[in-house]
Structure formats: structure tokens, C-alpha cells
Amino acid sequence: xxxxxxxxxxxxxxxxxxxxxxxxxxxxxxxxxxxxxxxxxxxxxxxxxxxxxxxxxxxxxxxxxxxxxxxxxxxxxxxxxxxxxxxxxxxxxxxxxxxxxxxxxxxxxxxxxxxxxxxxxxxxxxxxxxxxxxxxxxxxxxxxxxxxxxxxxxxxxxxxxxxxxxxxxxxxxxxxxxxxxxxxxxxxxxxxxxxxxxxxxxxxxxxxxxxxxxxxxxxxxxxxxxxxxxxxxxxxxxxxxxxxxxxxxxxxxxxxxxxxxxxxxxxxxxxxxxxxxxxxxxxxxxxxxxxxxxxxxxxxxxxxxxxxxxxxxxxxxxxxxxxxxxxxxxxxxxxxxxxxxxxxxxxxxxxxxxxxxxxxxxxxxxxxxxxxxxxxxxxxxxxxxxxxxxxxxxxxxxxxxxxxxxxxxxxxxxxxxxxxxxxxxxxxxxxxxxxxxxxxxxxxxxxxxxxxxxxxxxxxxxxxxxxxxxxxxxxxxxxxxxxxxxxxxxxxxxxxxxxxxxxxxxxxxxxxxxxxxxxxxxxxxxxxxxxxxxxxxxxxxxxxxxxxxxxxxxxxxxxxxxxxxxxxxxxxxxxxxxxxxxxxxxxxxxxxxxxxxxxxxxxxxxxxxxxxxxxxxxxxxxxxxxxxxxxxxxxxxxxxxxxxxxxxxxxxxxxxxxxxxxxxxxxxxxxxxxxxxxxxxxxxxxxxxxxxxxxxxxxxxxxxxxxxxxxxxxxxxxxxxxxxxxxxxxxxxxxxxxxxxxxxxxxxxxxxxxxxxxxxxxxxxxxxxxxxxxxxxxxxxxxxxx
Numbered sequence: 001x002x003x004x005x006x007x008x009x010x011x012x013x014x015x016x017x018x019x020x021x022x023x024x025x026x027x028x029x030x031x032x033x034x035x036x037x038x039x040x041x042x043x044x045x046x047x048x049x050x051x052x053x054x055x056x057x058x059x060x061x062x063x064x065x066x067x068x069x070x071x072x073x074x075x076x077x078x079x080x081x082x083x084x085x086x087x088x089x090x091x092x093x094x095x096x097x098x099x100x101x102x103x104x105x106x107x108x109x110x111x112x113x114x115x116x117x118x119x120x121x122x123x124x125x126x127x128x129x130x131x132x133x134x135x136x137x138x139x140x141x142x143x144x145x146x147x148x149x150x151x152x153x154x155x156x157x158x159x160x161x162x163x164x165x166x167x168x169x170x171x172x173x174x175x176x177x178x179x180x181x182x183x184x185x186x187x188x189x190x191x192x193x194x195x196x197x198x199x200x201x202x203x204x205x206x207x208x209x210x211x212x213x214x215x216x217x218x219x220x221x222x223x224x225x226x227x228x229x230x231x232x233x234x235x236x237x238x239x240x241x242x243x244x245x246x247x248x249x250x251x252x253x254x255x256x257x258x259x260x261x262x263x264x265x266x267x268x269x270x271x272x273x274x275x276x277x278x279x280x281x282x283x284x285x286x287x288x289x290x291x292x293x294x295x296x297x298x299x300x301x302x303x304x305x306x307x308x309x310x311x312x313x314x315x316x317x318x319x320x321x322x323x324x325x326x327x328x329x330x331x332x333x334x335x336x337x338x339x340x341x342x343x344x345x346x347x348x349x350x351x352x353x354x355x356x357x358x359x360x361x362x363x364x365x366x367x368x369x370x371x372x373x374x375x376x377x378x379x380x381x382x383x384x385x386x387x388x389x390x391x392x393x394x395x396x397x398x399x400x401x402x403x404x405x406x407x408x409x410x411x412x413x414x415x416x417x418x419x420x421x422x423x424x425x426x427x428x429x430x431x432x433x434x435x436x437x438x439x440x441x442x443x444x445x446x447x448x449x450x451x452x453x454x455x456x457x458x459x460x461x462x463x464x465x466x467x468x469x470x471x472x473x474x475x476x477x478x479x480x481x482x483x484x485x486x487x488x489x490x491x492x493x494x495x496x497x498x499x500x501x502x503x504x505x506x507x508x509x510x511x512x513x514x515x516x517x518x519x520x521x522x523x524x525x526x527x528x529x530x531x532x533x534x535x536x537x538x539x540x541x542x543x544x545x546x547x548x549x550x551x552x553x554x555x556x557x558x559x560x561x562x563x564x565x566x567x568x569x570x571x572x573x574x575x576x577x578x579x580x581x582x583x584x585x586x587x588x589x590x591x592x593x594x595x596x597x598x599x600x601x602x603x604x605x606x607x608x609x610x611x612x613x614x615x616x617x618x619x620x621x622x623x624x625x626x627x628x629x630x631x632x633x634x635x636x637x638x639x640x641x642x643x644x645x646x647x648x649x650x651x652x653x654x655x656x657x658x659x660x661x662x663x664x665x666x667x668x669x670x671x672x673x674x675x676x677x678x679x680x681x682x683x684x685x686x687x688x689x690x691x692x693x694x695x696x697x698x699x700x701x702x703x704x705x706x707x708x709x710x711x712x713x714x715x716x717x718x719x720x721x722x723x724x725x726x727x728x729x730x731x732x733x734x735x736x737x738x739x740x741x742x743x744x745x746x747x748x749x750x751x752x753x754x755x756x757x758x759x760x761x762x763x764x765x766x767x768x769x770x771x772x773x774x775x776x777x778x779x780x781x782x783x784x785x786x
Contacts, residue, residue: 043165050137051072065280067312074204074205083204087180088176136148188275198270199211201269209251209258214227214237214264217237284362288533291386317536318537327655331652336631337631337632348517349611349656350612354552355520391508391509399482399504404455406556409470414722415453421465446594452722468504485556488514488515491511528554532551563668568589568590578642581647583654590603608664616648680725705737711742
């Protein structure tokens with residue numbers, strides 16, 4: 001009769017854990033219990049297991065484990081039988097004999113625990129425990145968690161009703177399997193498989209008796225019995241489980257004695273649980289990948305939903321990162337810089353034609369110690385870890401070259417390029433309106449060049465005054481549009497690059513990722529591909545989830561890109577600023593960049609297989625010149641794109657391209673070399689104003705240069721035009737009239753000499769009749785034509 005009353009009371013109150021005194025049941029009537037039960041659903045909606053997601057490199061090697069809970073679900077058949085017996089023995093030894101509630105076992109546990117003064121045996125059935133853990137797992141807010149763990153009769157009655165539903169829906173073995181996969185085993189291990197791997201470096205199927213007993217004892221108090229923090233408490237608890245198994249005749253006396261003598265864990269076999277990008281080999285690349293996943297609507301409506309899904313869905317995410325290329329990049333960074341340098345170094349390597357980001361490396365590693373950082377110096381500020389780039393200097397000139405070629409300007413187009421050049425008061429056209437340069441604007445050149453260089457010569461020497469005038473001729477709008485189409489925007493503000501007169505010399509902030517990817521489009525003959533890092537995503541069942549693939553678009557005509565490649569190729573020939581960076585037999589192209597006061601320097605370059613952008617910069621506000629700072633423990637005395645950032649680019653690309661076949665750029669067409677030119681009317685000897693009108697009628701813009709030049713023409717008349725009449729000029733382009741001072745008039749003519757083009761390989765002097773770049777005549781035309 002006493003037992004019957006006790007069972008009735010326990011059934012009504014469902015005193016799980018037996019923490020509720022009998023006196024508390026007085027006000028809880030059978031009527032209330034009945035009402036509560038009627039209000040509850042008849043079916044238990046199982047909570048999906050929170051599974052860890054894995055991020056992999058292109059070759060399948062692990063990059064990081066992303067998880068809210070470290071869990072690897074397994075079937076019950078993959079759990080050692082001794083483990084199954086251990087958990088049943090200590091938590092619910094009549095599990096296979098009773099229904100949702102074990103009234104007899106609960107009352108016995110109450111009496112046992114009260115007599116010992118401690119909790120030795122559980123009061124709730126395994127089914128009830130599974131329900132309780134599931135309800136906590138379902139909770140999404142602190143309020144829901146509190147409701148799921150509240151020490152109230154209503155909550156315990158709800159658990160009982162759900163437990164009854166679970167017993168109807170699933171077999172005992174299915175319930176045990178779900179429980180073992182759901183349970184918390186402490187120290188970041190969730191589920192039996194993760195626990196076995198963490199504590200013992202074995203699979204759940206390989207667990208021994210003492211190991212199983214230790215894990216079975218953990219679920220009661222995962223923190224208190226954690227053997228990595230308190231091995232004595234863990235052993236005491238484990239021994240309780242072993243003795244209970246002996247008491248139930250699950251094991252023999254000999255097995256029990258042997259197990260009791262076994263150390264609770266071997267510290268050498270404990271595997272650290274390293275979750276998150278910070279614990280992986282490539283934390284910066286990993287964080288960028290996670291940010292891309294969190295922006296993908298395929299994983300949820302909001303960023304919070306996507307983040308939760310990524311951490312709990314058991315995804316397998318394969319990325320573009322190539323460990324070989326990454327190693328080459330990081331080795332180059334490490335050999336040319338130190339983490340404790342004042343300046344930072346960074347490089348990104350991209351595959352032309354796909355946008356696959358092969359490597360991201362930087363001098364400061366991930367962390368918060370000296371010489372470490374949480375910033376990804378290769379990435380724009382599209383996510384919290386992105387630094388937002390640096391001013392990119394003359395690497396912008398490549399986009400001006402593209403705009404000029406697109407406009408039909410020849411590769412041998414000459415512009416007088418003095419240093420300094422008075423450009424005060426001059427106008428530049430933008431996409432919206434003309435802008436006027438300040439009266440005091442007098443830009444200079446940082447290198448020496450011929451007085452009137454061609455486009456190729458000006459690019460080789462990065463002649464500022466040439467490119468400012470070239471940008472004036474093309475207009476800033478075409479440069480801005482090409483740069484934008486190639487993924488160039490301000491990496492700090494995420495806004496379009498500003499159209500200013502000095503745009504071609506560098507504008508805004510650009511990240512190495514953006515610049516490498518933009519130059520990759522030149523290598524791919526005008527095909528621009530959005531940076532691509534996530535190549536596939538599979539769910540926990542191995543089913544592919546639809547994610548964006550390569551997103552490529554032809555944004556430059558192939559012949560325009562061929563022209564850019566021909567021009568930038570000459571930068572890496574002996575007379576170019578990148579001449580010392582050339583290696584191997586494949587064609588290479590590149591461009592240096594140095595910003596004002598050399599606060600950042602760049603080298604960006606490519607073959608047809610890989611493109612990379614390297615930078616060395618001050619990354620600490622207020623930004624200071626690199627001059628006098630340290631790099632690789634040495635003082636920087638003469639910072640430059642070729643001498644400071646260039647060596648990083650060279651050694652990284654040289655190693656990364658090993659194993660690739662020799663490749664060549666497609667030679668530009670004759671039309672690209674010569675430009676889309678129109679005949680210029682002959683105006684030499686004419687009145688300058690009459691000549692200007694004649695040129696305008698022919699479809700050209702006209703400017704009359706100030707001052708006069710030495711000429712055989714009559715003083716005050718047109719001496720010559722730039723471009724010259726014999727070269728022609730693109731329709732609508734600017735033609736400058738130079739006025740004669742008559743100083744050479746009536747002087748005897750000098751004898752002229754002719755020159756024949758010698759066979760390839762034979763040294764030759766400058767021949768103005770040679771085309772600007774022709775592989776058939778490698779020595780033709782001097783510096784600009786090699």
C-alpha cells in the first residue's frame with residue numbers, strides 16, 4: 001500500500017532527480033495533472049542533432065571545425081556494447097522493462113539517495129532524460145532555456161507526456177541511440193563518439209569497460225566529473241558506475257577489479273577540441289569563408305539563422321584554398337618580413353578565368369599577442385575581420401592603359417612628360433561633369449624617362465605626368481567603369497572609387513584580394529570572375545546544397561586585354577620597374593605601386609595561370625611613411641613597389657607556378673598596336689587658330705600649347721602636332737598644336753640616314769618606323785619594343 005501511494009505521488013509530480021519534497025505535492029491535484037496532460041501534444045517533435053560543420057581545403061585537408069557543439073552522430077551498432085550496458089546500469093537499469101516512467105526505480109532511487117545523503121542513482125528514466133535534453137536543445141532564447149529547465153510540476157508533467165509520446169514513436173534501442181548522441185559528456189564533447197575521441201582517442205565502438213564507465217558517469221554532472229579538470233572526482237564517479245554494473249551482474253568480479261585499477265584517463269591520449277577558425281591552420285581565410293556563408297540566403301533568412309545553421313547542420317564545405325600555393329605564399333611572407341615589424345606584408349593569389357582564391361598570407365598571425373592581429377590584411381571591409389586595404393598607387397595605371405586601348409589609342413602613343421608638369425586649372429571629364437584641377441597642381445615623376453615616352457615606355461617607368469595626361473585624353477569615366485567592372489571599389493567605405501584628376505596614380509583603398517583578382521582578368525583576356533572561395537557544400541547526409549559557382553563575365557574585349565598584357569609585360573623586361581622580378585620561361589606581366597610618402601608599396605603581377613598582389617604597408621594609425629621603418633628586422637631605406645613588395649611577389653609566384661606548363665600571352669593585334677587611328681589633316685605652317693578649326697572639323701579635340709618650340713616653320717605658325725600627322729590619332733582624341741619660333745628657318749638641312757631592320761637578336765638603334773611591340777621583331781624600336 002505504501003509503495004502504491006508513493007508510485008501514485010511520483011507519477012503525478014514526476015519528481016525527476018527527486019529534488020521535490022513530498023510535502024510540495026499537497027497543492028498539486030489530480031485534476032491539474034489531467035488538465036496539463038490534455039493540453040500537451042500527442043507527438044514529440046524530435047530536435048535535429050547539432051552537428052559540427054567541417055571546412056576543407058581544395059585537396060580535402062581540414063581547415064577548421066565550425067560548431068556550437070562538437071558532435072559526430074553514430075548508430076547504436078557503432079557503440080561498444082559495454083558502453084550501452086554502462087549507461088543503462090547507472091542511469092536506468094530497468095530501461096528495457098518499463099515504459100516512459102519507471103515508478104519502482106524512481107522510488108528506489110529516492111530511498112537510496114536519501115539514505116546515502118548524496119545522489120548515487122538517477123530518478124528519471126533514460127527516455128525522460130532524452131526528452132529534457134531535447135527541450136533544452138530546442139530552446140533558442142534565455143527565456144526558453146529557463147522554461148525548459150524550470151523546477152516546476154508543470155514542466156515535469158510535460159516531460160512525462162512527451163516521454164510517453166517518445167516511447168510510442170521509437171523503440172528502446174532507438175531511444176538509447178538518440179540519447180547517447182545527444183548527451184553532454186563534458187569538456188566540449190557532445191555525443192558518445194566525440195567523447196570517445198576526445199578523452200581516449202578511440203571510436204565509440206572501441207571503448208573498454210573502464211572507459212565506458214567513466215563516460216557513463218559523466219552525464220550526471222559533465223562539469224563536475226570532467227577528468228581533465230578533476231581526475232579524482234572523475235575516478236570516484238567512474239568507480240560508482242563499475243560497482244553498480246557488478247551489483248547488476250553486468251560484469252564479473254574480475255572485470256570490476258581490473259577496471260577499478262585502471263587510471264581514469266591517459267592525458268597523452270586526450271585530443272584537444274579545437275573549434276572555430278582561430279584553431280585552424282588558415283584562420284584568416286577561414287573567417288572570410290564563414291562570412292561568405294553567413295551572407296548566403298540558402299542557409300537562412302537572417303544572418304543569425306545562417307550562423308546557427310552553419311554551426312549545427314553538419315555541413316562539409318570545400319574551398320578553393322590550395323595548400324601548396326598557400327605554403328608558397330606564407331613562406332615568401334615569412335622570408336621577407338617578421339610578425340613584429342612595424343610594417344605589415346600581405347599577398348593574395350588568384351586563378352585567372354575562375355576567380356578561385358588559391359592563397360592568402362600575411363606577416364602577422366591570428367591572435368591578440370604582440371605581432372598578432374585579428375585583421376585580415378588581404379580582405380576588404382565586407383566583414384568585421386576585413387582590414388579594408390591600403391591606397392594602391394600606380395597599380396591603377398593598368399586600368400588607364402585599358403581605357404586608352406579601348407578608346408583606340410596606339411601603344412606607341414607619345415606624350416611629352418616633363419617633371420614637374422603644371423596642370424593647374426586644367427579640366428578632366430568624369431561620368432557626371434567636368435572637374436577642374438587646383439591651380440597649384442604640379443605633379444612630378446619619381447623615375448627618369450625619355451622626354452616624350454610612348455605608352456609602353458611610360459608604363460615601364462611608371463611616368464606620372466604621362467598617365468595624368470593620358471587619363472585626361474581618355475576621360476576619368478572609362479577608367480572608373482573598367483576598374484569597377486574588374487571588382488575595384490573602396491575597400492574601406494565599400495563605395496565606388498572617386499573620380500579625381502589623380503585617379504590614375506592611385507585612389508581610395510584597395511585590398512590585395514581585389515587587386516589580384518582584377519589583374520587576373522587581364523590574364524584571362526578580359527574575363528572577370530568574382531572571387532570564388534566556396535566550391536561545394538554538402539549537408540550531413542552528403543547531399544549537395546546549391547551554392548554559387550564561378551561567376552565570370554567578359555568585361556573587356558580580348559584584344560584590349562591583350563594590349564594591356566603587352567604593355568605590362570614590358571614592365572618586367574630589363575628596362576621596366578619590375579625587370580628584376582622576372583623568372584622562368586612563361587610570359588609575366590605586372591605593375592608597381594607606391595603611394596604618397598611611401599606609406600604603402602605594391603607589386604601586382606600575373607601569368608596566364610596565376611595572378612597575385614603583394615603589399616607592404618603601415619597598418620597602424622596614424623599611417624606613417626615606410627622610410628625608416630623595419631621589415632624583416634631591417635631598416636627600410638628606399639621603399640618601392642619593385643624593391644620592397646616585389647620580392648615577396650616573386651618568391652611566392654615562382655614557387656606557386658612550379659609544375660605549371662610554360663604559357664605565353666596572346667600577342668596584340670596590329671589594330672590594337674597601331675590603335676584605331678584616323679588620319680590627321682596636315683596643318684604644319686598654318687595659323688594656329690585656323691589649324692585648330694581644321695582639326696576640330698576632322699573630329700578631334702584641340703589644345704594649343706603655351707610658348708613656342710624650335711622649328712623650321714615660320715614663327716607664329718604651327719610647328720607640328722602631337723600626335724604627329726604621320727601617326728594619325730583616335731577619333732575624338734586630343735591633338736595638341738605646338739607653335740614655331742622660327743629658329744631653324746632657312747638653316748641648311750642635315751643629311752638624313754636610313755636604317756634597315758636587322759634580323760631578330762641583332763642589336764639595333766631606335767627606328768621610329770617600327771611597331772610598338774611585335775614578337776617577330778624583338779629588337780625593333782629600342783626600349784619600348786623589347
